[in-house]
Amino acid sequence: MFSLRPGMAFHLIGIGGAGLSALAIVLHEAGYRVSGCDRASSPFTEALRALGIPVHIGHDPAHVGEAEVLVRSSAVPADHPEVRAAEAQGRPVVKREAVIGTLMADRWGIAIAGSHGKTTTTAMIAWIAMAAGRDPTFIVGGLIHGLNRNARAGREDLFIVEADEYDRMFLGLRPRIAVVTTIEHDHPDCYPTPEAFFEAFQAFAEQVPPEGLLVICHADPEARRLADLLERQGRRVIRYGWGPPARWWARPLAVDRFALFREGREAGVLSLSIPGHHHGLNALAALAVAEAVGIPLETAREALSRFPGTARRFEVKGEVRGVRVIDDYAHHPGEIRATLQAARACYPGRSLWVVFQPHTYSRTRALLGEFAAAFEDADHVLLLPIYAARETDTLGVRSEDILQRMSHSDARCVPDFEAAVDFLRRHVRPGDVVLTLGAGDVYRVGEHLLEALKVSEEE
Structure with a gap:
């Protein structure tokens, strides 16, 4: 593996994707040297170049340059020419979770996982934290409207990350707070059965330390099954959904307005600027996390009313x-x-x-x-x-x-x-x-x- 040191040089293969482009921004803003390559230009590659990050289009062993660590996306094969060049020179080649996990070490990590809703929920939590005057690091799988970015490196120890289940990426994270929005079988190339998919989410949740917190959607049947299992283990679980026994729940009033309840008591009206009852659930998860990190409910609710959504989500x-x-x-x-x-x-x-x-x-x-x-x-x-x-x-x-x-x-x-x-x-x-x-x-x-x-x- 590798240990971080100031000014370390990273080269990212597949830097034009949502995941690695976000990691590139965090590394760059945290003071590390970053370069990357991809097979074609994209809005992400152009945004990285605007930040001063060298991005090559096409692949060549010469791109490795002085990089001390190579990071490859899940779509990059092990026999990629740049991967082979780095390995021949004895340089570590890792996937993004190894870098994110190292960056998160000893910080207040919040990881949001789920078949659906993880990008919006992660963005909501980052948006609330910023609105509350916090200075978090975040990595989101889509561009946040209003911030015009999908990542940033903050100065405090709050580290918010979208935890992707594909290629078991989320198993490389060690968060103190984990959110599970939904568990609906997907990625059959990685998880041949629904039970294999569920077991991966269980492994992700069990990585949270005993003193940590799990925020889980009670409205989703398989997520509810996971919550039951974790509570039997003595884990601290907060549920959210459409009614009791969830700690946070809502009653839809319109496609973008909800009567909000906390521990069975009315807590006002939650209004969103993005439509859909599924986003109401995402907002409940964000409110639960905000409470856990000390952000007042009114601050979080008001921030959500102004949350403009993320790219490619309605x-x-x-x-x-x-x-x-x-x-x-x-x-x-x-x-x-x-x-x-x-x-x-x-x-x-x-x-x-x-x-x-x-x-x-x-x-x-x-x-x-x-x-x-x-x-x-x-x-x-x-x-x-x-x-x-x-x-x-x-x-x-x-x-x-x-x-x-x-x-x-x-x-x-x-x-x-x-x-x-x-x-x-x-x-x-x-x-x-x-x-x-x-x-x-x-x-x-x-x-x-x-x-x-x-x-x-x-x-």
Whole structure:
């Protein structure tokens, strides 16, 4: 492994992704030397360059340079040329959790995990801490609107991090406070069964020291099972949800307003600027953590009322000719259902169009039936080809397999972005809402549609 020392040089392979770009910012702002590379430019790489961090596009052993530690993303194979060059020179090659875990050592670590909601919940906690005048370090898997960043290095010992379950990243963390938002089977390439997935979350939770705190969603069945198990171990657990026995719970009043209760007593109204009952649950988790680190309830609640959300989470991209385009990272059936329910509540009576890009072959195959049933709240559905991400097409699964299992009255597959934009341009009408859903680059469809509608408007 390695030990940190002032001015140490790090080289990050895959620096253009959400996870490593955030780590790069924290290392840079903490005074370490940072460089990185990725196969293509992205908004993250451009933001890093603006900070003065050298970013190479493409891969070359020469990029290793004087780096003392190489950090590789989970998508980078062990035989990567830069990895092999570093190993040949005896330099440690680690994944991000090793660096984050080392940075968190002896600090007040807060780690937020869950199949869904972890990015928004992490961002909410960071936002509350900043609003309360605290100076935290945070690492979030998405850009926080209003702060225009996904990470920062603070001066106090509060360290807030999104704990990703993929590739068992979260098992490299040792937080004093851990949040579990949901446990719904995902990443079948890492966790072949739902029980294997649950066991990983159990291992994550059990890394919290005995004097630490676990904040767990009582509204989620598998998270509730984990809370029961941990309480039998004598762990300190705070539950949140839609009613007793949760310590923090809420009653929905609208899509973005909730009657708030703490230990069974009314605690006012919680108002959010981002819609969805699932975000109400995320806010409850954030309030529980805020209380645990000494932030007054009124300060936290007022901060949440101004929380502007994160990129790619029900993000309004624009409106042209009365057609509103919204983008969301939803790439799991549970996330799709929650996003569409929020959209239906926000835009009653309006026609909802969904453009969905499945993410990875393994997830698509494992959850075919769940995907097919996830679009009930949409009026029209366009399915794009599967976004491969880190995988190759070895499973023989296609988006057409989802379509064949759907009973939806208006769903179809389209071959590419251009076809999706052309179809939408010809069929959407003023008042319609278009949602682009998926963890890949499906957001480009919405951006191109807005451009096409603008051109049509000017003609």
